[in-house]
Amino acid sequence: xxxxxxxxxxxxxxxxxxxxxxxxxxxxxxxxxYAEGRSAPGRALVWARAGLDLLVVAARGRAGxxxxxxxxxxxxxxxxxxxxxxxxxxxxxxxxxMGASVTxxxxxxxxxLRPLPFDEPERLxxxxxxxxxxxxxxxxxxxxxxxxxxxxxxxxxFIDVGGYHLFDRRGDHTxxxxxxxxxxxxxxxxxxxxxxLGVEPVVGxxxxxxxxxxxxxxxxxxxxxxxxxxFSGDRSVIGASVRLDDSSVTVIGVLPPSFDFTEIxxxxxxxxxxxxxxxxxRSNRQGNTLAVIGRLSPGATVASAQAEAEAAVIPPADRINxxxxxxxxxxxxxxxxxxxxVLLLVASVALVVLMVCANLSNLLLARGAARKRELxxxxxxxAGRGRLVQQLLxxxxxxxxxxxxxxxxxxxxxxxxxxxxxxxxxMLGHTRVDGTALGLAVAASxxxxxxxxxxxxxxxxxxxxxxxxxxxxRGSSEGPGQSTLRRALVVSQVAIACILLVASTLxxxxxxxxxxxxxxxxxxxxxxxxxxxxxxxxxEEARVQYxxxxxxxxxxxxxxxAAGLADMLPMAFNRxxxxxxxxRSDDPVYPFMRLISDGYVDAMGLELLEGRDLSAxxxxxTPTVGLVNDVVAGxxxxxxxxxxxxxxxxGLELEVVGVVRSTRQRxxxxxxxxxxFLPIRQVRDHGAIHLLVRGGGPPEDLVAAARAAARSVDxxxxxxQAVSLGRVVDTSLAPKRFLVWLLGGFAAFALVLAALGIYxxxxxxxxxxxxxxxxxxxxxxxxxxxxxxxVRDSLTMTVLGLAVGLTLARLTAGxxxxxxxxxxxxxxxxLVGVAAVLVAVAVAASWxxxxxVLAVNPIEAATSARR
Amino acid sequence: xxxxxxxxxxxxxAERDLHGSAIAEDVLERTGGELRLWPxxxxxxxxxxxxxxxxxxxxxxxxxxxxxxxxxxxxxxTEGRRAVAExxxxxxxxxxxxxxxxxxxx
Numbered sequence: 001x002x003x004x005x006x007x008x009x010x011x012x013x014x015x016x017x018x019x020x021x022x023x024x025x026x027x028x029x030x031x032x033x034y035a036e037g038r039s040a041p042g043r044a045l046v047w048a049r050a051g052l053d054l055l056v057v058a059a060r061g062r063a064g065x066x067x068x069x070x071x072x073x074x075x076x077x078x079x080x081x082x083x084x085x086x087x088x089x090x091x092x093x094x095x096x097x098m099g100a101s102v103t104x105x106x107x108x109x110x111x112x113l114r115p116l117p118f119d120e121p122e123r124l125x126x127x128x129x130x131x132x133x134x135x136x137x138x139x140x141x142x143x144x145x146x147x148x149x150x151x152x153x154x155x156x157x158f159i160d161v162g163g164y165h166l167f168d169r170r171g172d173h174t175x176x177x178x179x180x181x182x183x184x185x186x187x188x189x190x191x192x193x194x195x196x197l198g199v200e201p202v203v204g205x206x207x208x209x210x211x212x213x214x215x216x217x218x219x220x221x222x223x224x225x226x227x228x229x230x231f232s233g234d235r236s237v238i239g240a241s242v243r244l245d246d247s248s249v250t251v252i253g254v255l256p257p258s259f260d261f262t263e264i265x266x267x268x269x270x271x272x273x274x275x276x277x278x279x280x281x282r283s284n285r286q287g288n289t290l291a292v293i294g295r296l297s298p299g300a301t302v303a304s305a306q307a308e309a310e311a312a313v314i315p316p317a318d319r320i321n322x323x324x325x326x327x328x329x330x331x332x333x334x335x336x337x338x339x340x341x342v343l344l345l346v347a348s349v350a351l352v353v354l355m356v357c358a359n360l361s362n363l364l365l366a367r368g369a370a371r372k373r374e375l376x377x378x379x380x381x382x383a384g385r386g387r388l389v390q391q392l393l394x395x396x397x398x399x400x401x402x403x404x405x406x407x408x409x410x411x412x413x414x415x416x417x418x419x420x421x422x423x424x425x426x427m428l429g430h431t432r433v434d435g436t437a438l439g440l441a442v443a444a445s446x447x448x449x450x451x452x453x454x455x456x457x458x459x460x461x462x463x464x465x466x467x468x469x470x471x472x473x474r475g476s477s478e479g480p481g482q483s484t485l486r487r488a489l490v491v492s493q494v495a496i497a498c499i500l501l502v503a504s505t506l507x508x509x510x511x512x513x514x515x516x517x518x519x520x521x522x523x524x525x526x527x528x529x530x531x532x533x534x535x536x537x538x539x540e541e542a543r544v545q546y547x548x549x550x551x552x553x554x555x556x557x558x559x560x561x562a563a564g565l566a567d568m569l570p571m572a573f574n575r576x577x578x579x580x581x582x583x584r585s586d587d588p589v590y591p592f593m594r595l596i597s598d599g600y601v602d603a604m605g606l607e608l609l610e611g612r613d614l615s616a617x618x619x620x621x622t623p624t625v626g627l628v629n630d631v632v633a634g635x636x637x638x639x640x641x642x643x644x645x646x647x648x649x650x651g652l653e654l655e656v657v658g659v660v661r662s663t664r665q666r667x668x669x670x671x672x673x674x675x676x677f678l679p680i681r682q683v684r685d686h687g688a689i690h691l692l693v694r695g696g697g698p699p700e701d702l703v704a705a706a707r708a709a710a711r712s713v714d715x716x717x718x719x720x721q722a723v724s725l726g727r728v729v730d731t732s733l734a735p736k737r738f739l740v741w742l743l744g745g746f747a748a749f750a751l752v753l754a755a756l757g758i759y760x761x762x763x764x765x766x767x768x769x770x771x772x773x774x775x776x777x778x779x780x781x782x783x784x785x786x787x788x789x790x791v792r793d794s795l796t797m798t799v800l801g802l803a804v805g806l807t808l809a810r811l812t813a814g815x816x817x818x819x820x821x822x823x824x825x826x827x828x829x830x831l832v833g834v835a836a837v838l839v840a841v842a843v844a845a846s847w848x849x850x851x852x853v854l855a856v857n858p859i860e861a862a863t864s865a866r867r
Numbered sequence: 868x869x870x871x872x873x874x875x876x877x878x879x880x881a882e883r884d885l886h887g888s889a890i891a892e893d894v895l896e897r898t899g900g901e902l903r904l905w906p907x908x909x910x911x912x913x914x915x916x917x918x919x920x921x922x923x924x925x926x927x928x929x930x931x932x933x934x935x936x937x938x939x940x941x942x943x944x945t946e947g948r949r950a951v952a953e954x955x956x957x958x959x960x961x962x963x964x965x966x967x968x969x970x971x972x973x
Contacts, residue, residue: 027906053905
């Protein structure tokens with residue numbers, strides 16, 4: 001028989017005692033009887049329904065108690081409505097704090113906590129290429145397919161190893177459907193990748209082993225969104241033949257909707273269909289092409305897998321590129337790089353929440369003190385202390401509940417906004433507020449209400465009706481202990497605001513540095529238009545002629561200053577080719593290789609240091625030439641000039657004809673690497689290409705001119721993705737900019753809270769010390785003297801807070817440095833600036849309420865005790 | 868008018884004395900699975916029926932022979948029988964009226 005869950009037994013406690021004693025056991029038995037013979041979810045549903053029934057019956061039986069709570073809620077709402085400023089402020093800060101923390105928690109969940117949507121994801125590992133550094137650079141994660149085959153052949157620590165092709169690009173292919181051609185994006189995978197990941201098709205089947213060899217009949221799998229979009233989810237497409245580019249392929253299955261490959265592996269892109277990347281020599285010869293994913297055997301560890309992968313590396317003679325396998329958990333590879341950022345955000349939001357708590361506590365303490373009289377009167381007419389505490393706690397719970405509602409709204413919108421941003425961060429698009437996050441928010445606000453409501457409630461209700469009423473005429477007062485607590489809270493708020501201000505200022509200054517960094521090219525004023533001629537030309541002559549015609553017609557367009565072609569834009573794709581001097585056995589270098597045309601150097605705004613640019617005469621049939629950048633020149637030739645030198649790269653022999661200045665083409669914060677440029681009219685190894693156009697006019701005009709020019713040459717070549725290079729660089733900085741905004745938002749919020757904390761303490765102490773101040777003034781102190789004393793008082797708290805905050809900032813400088821670019825975490829200007837801002841805010845926040853002493857009539861104030 | 872839950876519980880008890888779970892099973896079966904008496908509702912109703920004098924709880928030695936001594940057994944009182952009969956007549960009258968209006972009966 002199904003046993004009652006623990007929570008059901010706990011709920012029983014809500015029933016009146018005799019009812020529970022008489023029927024408790026039998027109730028459990030009856031519910032268990034109903035649950036019998038059902039599946040696990042069915043059983044859970046039955047118990048939940050029985051629990052609900054129990055709650056309803058219990059509530060009906062305890063209507064009296066509910067009535068009391070109802071009264072408290074009504075009374076509390078009324079008393080909060082009397083002070084709308086206080087209520088709105090309290091709800092506002094709880095809501096914002098809660099919303100921010102739930103949002104950040106949801107991000108942490110999406111990136112670091114929630115399991116990847118694969119079967120037993122903890123056993124998946126990523127095998128990268130340690131010879132090319134760490135990180136997401138394509139060369140650092142790509143492996144030649146022979147290496148994977150070698151590892152598969154001997155694997156004992158891996159159940160299997162597969163991979164996906166890294167160099168498939170958006171919209172490179174065309175499905176010819178009955179209603180016209182549609183541009184689609186391909187992903188090639190090794191035939192076993194889906195088995196490795198544990199992904200089952202929703203319709204049809206996966207690749208059979210014989211379909212994953214060279215020359216096997218072409219088959220494809222559709223992604224679920226493509227199946228819906230292109231084929232309206234029609235099942236009859238399975239087994240059907242579809243025209244793809246110039247040949248036909250058979251659709252064998254559809255991947256499940258949960259298989260969101262792009263969001264996980266290639267954020268910011270789209271995949272429509274998946275084709276096998278065949279095993280075998282032809283694929284192997286393509287060099288480093290695969291991102292490799294393995295599934296560990298039961299009992300295997302990352303270390304044992306690492307050892308096995310190292311042992312399986314093929315001998316140097318068979319290697320096209322250097323390769324040292326580095327095995328690490330798949331999640332580490334995907335989002336490990338973002339872990340520090342997420343933790344930084346979590347830490348910041350935790351500080352913000354602490355501040356909200358301190359502020360709320362301060363407010364409630366002040367309010368409790370101010371209401372002492374009201375409570376004394378209620379105590380005098382017979383309310384017990386428990387009753388009063390319950391009343392005050394109800395009020396904090398009302399505040400917390402309203403705050404939680406606001407917080408949930410903030411969090412829902414915050415996460416939706418985050419998920420929609422194109423930050424190219426894996427799994428960020430999966431960020432959502434789920435049950436855990438909501439539960440956490442509700443629990444946290446209840447905890448905040450109780451924790452920070454109890455102390456003020458206990459203090460506030462510690463009233464002796466006689467005493468309080470007797471001194472009532474003087475208003476309430478607080479003891480020295482309470483005043484110290486309030487001051488300590490202000491000091492901690494200043495300290496927290498200080499840390500957050502330092503962190504946000506430093507990251508903001510880093511961003512400014514990044515924006516001002518010399519990229520080596522001039523993105524502003526250049527646009528790029530993607531052109532896909534790859535399937536339109538049968539002969540090399542036709543292709544070269546097309547490129548030449550397009551370039552010359554673009555250059556004639558109005559407003560165009562320079563035009564060139566490249567196979568890749570900066571900040572996006574990159575590939576590295578091995579390159580060595582001809583007739584020398586030095587270690588090769590691995591420059592980033594780009595196919596470009598003449599005019600590229602001018603269109604990009606590169607600087608030609610020596611030699612010549614590529615020319616329109618560098619076409620197939622003439623000797624192969626190339627440009628290198630100054631990094632390559634330094635590595636291979638030192639002080640000598642490389643112009644005229646001959647090098648070998650990827651099966652080509654070529655002459656270096658010019659040297660250009662290096663560029664930051666991977667990301668703004670990475671130092672320029674080695675670069676090699678080959679003429680696109682001589683080397684055909686490209687898919688879609690980008691037409692780059694520089695001109696003085698607005699980008700839209702340049703795009704229009706480029707489109708018109710390209711169309712005039714061949715109206716059928718697909719064009720898309722027009723973008724300004726300034727935008728490309730901007731997008732690459734989006735995550736950093738976003739971090740700056742978030743931290744800046746937290747810091748601004750913290751600054752406001754700290755200012756309000758100071759304001760509250762000073763205005764409270766003015767109100768409390770009216771009489772004392774009145775006497776001072778009566779005795780001859782000037783108003784200025786009194787104001788100065790109050791301001792000095794708040795400055796003491798601020799300086800203490802600054803001392804704590806700056807010390808903590810100093811201690812965490814090492815951690816923070818990792819997020820910075822071009823600025824030291826201990827940057828004096830920043831620290832002094834933050835201190836100055838906080839001091840200025842403290843002076844302002846205390847001076848405004850302190851000026852109220854001007855309104856104090858000394859005689860009235862000094863004698864108010866008698867009234 | 869008798870509450871619906873009370874009516875069904877009393878009907879279950881009309882034939883023989885039963886404990887709570889058996890009542891619930893009888894009601895579930897008789898209503899073709901339509902009325903599932905959830906535990907708290909059922910036992911609350913039993914308490915109320917006893918309080919209203921329509922049912923009574925059996926003492927331990929009155930339990931049907933061979934049945935569990937631990938469970939609480941209930942028996943319908945004379946007043947309970949009268950209430951059920953009256954409710955049955957009321958329902959019949961209503962059903963009759965409905966069918967007349969629908970033209971099923973002359």
